[in-house]
Amino acid sequence: MKEYRKLFIFAKPYYGTLALSGVFMGIVTILDVFRLSAIVPVVDRIFTNKQIVFTSGKFPHFVENILTKLNSYSPIKVLQIILIIMPIALVIRAIFEFWQSYLMSDVGQKVVRDVRNQVYDKLQMLSLDYFTQKRSGELVSRITNDVRLIENAVSYALTDLVYQGFQVVCFSVMIFVINWKLAFSAILILPLVAVPMIVVGKVLRKLSKKSQEKMADINSVLVETFIGARIVRAFCAEARELDKFKKQNHEYYRLAMKSIKRMLILGIITELVGVVMALFIIYYSGRQVIGGTLSFGAFALFMASLLSLIKPFKKLSQVGSIMQQAMAASSRIYEVIDSKPSVVDKPGAVEIQEFKEKIVYEDVYSSYGDAFILKKINLEIKKGMMLAVVGPSGSGKTTLLDLIPRFYDPKKGRVLIDGADTKDLNLKSLRHLIGIVTQETILFNDTIRTNISYGNPAASEKEIVDAAIKAHAHEFVKNLPLGYDTVIGDRGMKLSGGERQRIAIARALLKNPPILILDEATSQLDSESERVVQVALDTLIQGRTVFVIAHRLSTVRNAHKIIVLERGEIIEQGTHQELVNKNGLYKRLYSMQEIVR
DSSP, X not given: OHHHHHXXXXXXXXXXXXXXXXXXXXXXXXXXXXXXXXXXXXXXXXXXXXXXXXXXXXXXXXXXXXXXXXXXXXXXXXXXXXXXXXXXXXXXXXHHHHHHHHHHHHHHHHHHHHHHHHHHHHXXXXXXXXXXXXXXHHHHHIIIIIHHHHHIIIXXXXXXXXXXHHXXXXXXXXXXXXXXXXXXXXXXXXXXXXXXXXXHHHHHHHHHHHHHHHHHHHHHHHXXXXXXXXXXXXXXXXXXXXXXXXXXXXXXXXXXXXXXXXXXXXXXXXXXXXXXXXXXXXXXXXXXXXXXXXXXXXXXXXXXXXXXXXXXXXXXXXXXXXXXXXXXXXXXXHHHHTOOOSSOOOTTOBOOOOOOSEEEEEEEEEEETTEEEEEEEEEEEETTOEEEEEOSXXXXXXXXXXXXXTSSOOSEEEEEETTEEGGGBOHHHHHHTEEEEESSOOOOSSBHHHHHTTTOTTOOHHHHHHHHHHTTOHHHHHTSTTGGGOBOOGXXXXXXXXXXXXXXXXXXXXXOOSEEEEESTTTTSOHHHHHHHHHHHHHHHTTXXXXXXXXXXXXXXXXXXXXXXXXXXXXXXXXXXXXXXXXXHHHHHHHHHHHHO
């Protein structure tokens, strides 16, 4: 029950609309009963011109009056009454059915919108370590496929649950009114439907969770192959990727068919129980009609009401299946919503307005899981300095610099800015002071103007162009057909590597941060592009405190300080010349690159 409540918490803001829709469904159900009840006067008074006779005891007073009048009217008058009343009732029913369907669909779509917003908002709040543990395709699946299943539950399944529930109640009341003994005998057969519904429902929930996980696998394969399309083509791996996709897709198909098979079996069981019930009723009530204690019209109404119960029960069995799928999806969505970011603002976090003096690493340790990536880091960088970080791959270079904007927090020790622990600073104000240009240029499928002004959306056209000029991007941008309004495609793929990097530099320039992190910003460029980008970087770093990660050591010879990391520890530090003279790891790395050049 708790899981059902958690599922429908998503619809809590719309309970009023749901209640109104429920009222409309009740009206539609009453009109359905009225429409079905017309069988009695049509058969008994119009077609056979006989009295309407029920075996039950007394009806409510208004029903007794209606039956008395119908029995007193001529067949023609009864026909005229029905021809007038039925079209009116059907029009009223159609109006209420439209509005209840519209309202339920509206609630379903609003829930989808709200849940997607809530999940996406939470993903924006979570720390970077969360994304290192989750696949992109899996997160995409949570926002798309899982949310769609919740829509099915809130909109379609809830509609059926209420509407078909009303139908079951109303038609059950009707058959009890007509002949309570016969109705009671028929109701005893219903557990034959309820037991399979419970058993199959539990199986469907497990299968649904597996199906959703498999859909996440499919999304992951798609994301990987779309992002890595160039590599797939370059290594002629199309067939291998297709086989991988086919395998995941076939597994999803198998799970889907298992669910479908059980749902169909449940539907067949429901129908067979209905047929058995109908045969029993035909035998029992047929004898009453023959004996004259029950009119044929009343018998026809009883049978029609009983058969009308089959569809609601069948629908309700499907509702159970949809609910099980939705609860599995709900648990996956709550897994995201209930996740806690590892990096958060402390209560009363201080806003930092400017960087004045220095950044200090004080006995810092950092880890992923149980393994330490950084150990015993003690470092001081004064304002205006350029610090270069070098070392073998996996030595912790990026992790070291990720501690400054608090993408991660140290396991032990502190990172201080102007004497204040970064953990005590307001995250947004801290990150406003920092600009980042990485080796993997992240641009968005939007215009060049929007990408450059990403860190300062209120920037004027002049500011955007000035930033592009300083980044040596203006020349190629103005030659594009739409200039700064050119949409650059997913991840900026319509631009070359050097062009993308210059847009990223322009973005950092426009933000104008006092602290700048360059994470191997030229490592993936050809010589000509590197030369142009390096000129742009030289402009970018002027007057800033700069942290540089570089594999090409020739680019950091002018750094004020160079530190050499190995296995997460600082093993050397000094200027370029001092480190060359030490004849240590830095000298070996530098000499190797000189030989290659």
